[in-house]
Amino acid sequence: MDRLEELVNHWIWRQDFWLPPGVTWKDIAEGTSDGSRHPLPRDLLISLPLALGFIALRFVFERVVALPLSRWLGVRDRVQVQVTxxxxxxxxxxxxxxxxxxxxxxxxxxxxxxxxxxxxxxxxQRRNQDRPSNTRKFCEASWRFVFYLTAFSAGLISLINTPWFWDHRECWRGYPRQAVAEAQYWYYIMELSFYLSLLLCVSVDIKRKDFKEQIVHHIATIFLIAFSYCANYVRVGTLVMLVHDSSDFLLESAKMFNYAEWRKTCDALFVVFAAVFLVTRLVVFPCRVIYTAVVDSLDVFLPYPGYYFLNGLLLVLQALHIFWAWLILRMVHKFVFLGKVSIKNPCFHKCYRIVIKKSVFKVERDERSDEESEADEDGDVGEEEYSWEQKKGALNSKLASLANNCVLNNLTNQRRKMNSRTPKAR
Known part of the structure; x- marks a missing residue:
């Protein structure tokens, strides 16, 4: 066993790669000689059985809690036509x-x-047959909502009284001899186990439009959590996890109410999520967390391979944040500029109501990440028997007839006004 650990330390946990120059694994342990916990790579092994435990817990939660909750909220599944x-x-x-x-x-x-x-x-019809039901999507969203809300609450409670929560330069004071509190240790282990469970279930979970980006996000997060713990970057790592959890539970709650067709509640939650996401992911994360990891850390040590590895993962996460923020802003743009049209002529209200309804429906389905990448591309159109060209022709004919009616109505109104102004001759 000692021989195996020696080989692992020589080929994988090399001090000259993962730690700053002049720092060894013994330095990290000596700084916590008073009996408090210090990071060890073998501590992360417990995350593997915990990940399997999360999968089992999710299986029970979705059937015992989420399924009755979906029925209580009125989640309804579409009747799928079975093909020959x-x-x-x-x-x-x-x-x-x-x-x-x-x-x-x-x-x-x-x-x-x-x-x-x-x-x-x-x-x-065959594609529609493979579409996941609203109940299944609701159960998956409710499981993530419960975890993200619990993790955010626990992380905020454990960090709000720490000095580095308010001053990020404290993340490097006394490095690498920094003790790890028991609450922060379990915060790390639970987050790592959860993301491992998501990665293990990726083949059975619902595939969404940002499926590839989610895979990259999960892998980068797992490597970031593992590396930051082993190199005792726990203070920075807890801030990264807290920033991510602050908006994730809002998105999952909006999905839940979307599947239950509580439109007003869903839209309100999504607006709150968008605001929190844009502030935390585009302002707080790059300006505070990445800045302290890239700039403030240089006051303590010189750049080394692990320094570039840590900041490279942080930049990967930031690139994904920009991608998702672009999707959110594009949705807001479509909703504001395409979903709300002010036309004073009442004759065209019906025409614009048709266009507005279609544009808003498309925005809600295409931009939010709770829609699937393959199955939901057909949407409700899968049950129609007419092709798109026929639908477009029918819509154009309706618009033309409405426009003609508007012209006739305007001419009739003008003739009535002229007749009313002309004095009657007896």
Whole structure:
């Protein structure tokens, strides 16, 4: 066992890579010789069984707590049409799952004996059949909401009385001989275990539009938590986790009410989430946390490989924050400038109500990260039997007829005004 630990320390936990020049693992332990806890890499091994425990706890929570809660809030699932089994279409769907090209339709038409319209309808219904139900999405969002809210509350309670919570330069005072409080240790372990459980369940969880970005985020977060604990950057690490948890539970709560169709509550929570996200991720995180890790830390030690590794992970997270902030701001822009149109002419109100309803519905589905990447692309259109070109033609004809009616109404109103102004001759 000692031989194995020696090999690990020589090839993986090399002091000259992970620690500043002149600092050793013994220096970290000597600073906490009074009996308080000091970071050790083997402390993180407990996160693996805890991650499996989180998966089991989630399984129980979703069925015992989240499922009855979804029924109480009125979450309703759409009735899915079961398609007639067609082996060749099923094989094509399992391979691609996307919209078929014209060449694909011609080939399938020859092999299946169906028309192209029937093939498109079958594939559309098959995609809708794989769509996750609102109940399943609600249960997943409620589990994350409970954890993020608990983690944020526990982290805020454990950090609000610490000096580095108010002055970030205190993160480096006395480094590397900094003791780790018991509450901060378990805060670290719980966060690491939770993100490991998310990574283990990524194949069964609902795939969202930002699926790849979420994977990068989880991996970067796991490496950041593990490295910052081993190198005793616990003070900076707790601030990073607290900043992330401050807005995540608001997003998950907005998702829950969105699936329950509580529109006003969902919109209010999403506005609060957007404000908190933009402030914490675009102002607090780069200006305070990244700044102290990049600039203030140089007052204590010179740059070394672990320094670049830590700040590189922080910059990866910041790049993801910018990406998600762009999605949020784009949604707000569409809602404000496309969702609210002021037209004084009452004849065009009906036309604009149709356009506004479609634009707002598209904003809510396309920009928020609670929508799926593949299954929800069809949306409610999957149950329609008309193609997009037919719908567009029908909509244009309706708009044209409404416009003609408006012109006729204006001419009629003008004629009435002229008749009222002309004196009657007897």
């Amino acid at each position: 089994p067609v082996p060749k279409l099923e094989a094509f769907y399992l391979q691609k799952k996307k919209q078929p090209s014209q060449n694909d339709l011609v080939v399938l038409e020859k092999h299946c004996g169906l028309t192209q319209r029937q093939i498109q309808t079958w594939l559309r």
